[in-house]
Amino acid sequence: ETGVTQSPTHLIKTRGQQVTLRCSSQSGHNTVSWYQQALGQGPQFIFQYYREEENGRGNFPPRFSGLQFPNYSSELNVNALELDDSALYLCASSPRGPSRAGDTQYFGPGTRLTVL
Amino acid sequence: SQQGEEDPQALSIQEGENATMNCSYKTSINNLQWYRQNSGRGLVHLILIRSNEREKHSGRLRVTLDTSKKSSSLLITASRAADTASYFCATVISSGSARQLTFGSGTQLTVLP
Numbered sequence: 001e002t003g004v005t006q007s008p009t010h011l012i013k014t015r016g017q018q019v020t021l022r023c024s025s026q027s028g029h030n031t032v033s034w035y036q037q038a039l040g041q042g043p044q045f046i047f048q049y050y051r052e053e054e055n056g057r058g059n060f061p062p063r064f065s066g067l068q069f070p071n072y073s074s075e076l077n078v079n080a081l082e083l084d085d086s087a088l089y090l091c092a093s094s095p096r097g098p099s100r101a102g103d104t105q106y107f108g109p110g111t112r113l114t115v116l
Numbered sequence: 117s118q119q120g121e122e123d124p125q126a127l128s129i130q131e132g133e134n135a136t137m138n139c140s141y142k143t144s145i146n147n148l149q150w151y152r153q154n155s156g157r158g159l160v161h162l163i164l165i166r167s168n169e170r171e172k173h174s175g176r177l178r179v180t181l182d183t184s185k186k187s188s189s190l191l192i193t194a195s196r197a198a199d200t201a202s203y204f205c206a207t208v209i210s211s212g213s214a215r216q217l218t219f220g221s222g223t224q225l226t227v228l229p
Contacts, residue, residue, distance in 0.1 A: 035217075042204050045218065103147060107159040108158050
């Protein structure tokens, strides 16, 4: 197991609501990435945070937003939930910033979000 | 869009047999990684192979990389029931100043006891 933790494990929301997912990085890791994984698919990159700033974003709308805190933990916020937001949300931490040394990422167990 | 695509999508073998999974990708890479995912949980990093390497071993795992064909393969020897999982290849692309992992759709491996 990695040292990355996520909460909650499971979450059920209704369409239009807002949700906050949390992630605690592995010790010594200063970069956090978030991924969305739909059923039967590979993870899709949402965004990455380094030193509390977003430094890269995938093809996701602005209602997906995030934060990184001074202790490198992170939050993913999704506003105006849609049915298609139902997925497993994974966070991953890596050491030493957005360099090649950080290419290997260490994943948490994920949060399963269901939107009804 | 997916950068890598795994083949086959599903593979079922008997315990003790070898399992081979293939991955193709589209753009130039610095390295290629393989991850395992058990039953909808988090991904576990298995092995990283750099673009200047052709083959790499780690325990029962053997990874090959052919940059001219933009393809990689993962071989698991002497498979065990505990190897049952989804396997993903991933490459790194730059997105802004971030270096993001781009995954294929995965191969679902089932090892029958």
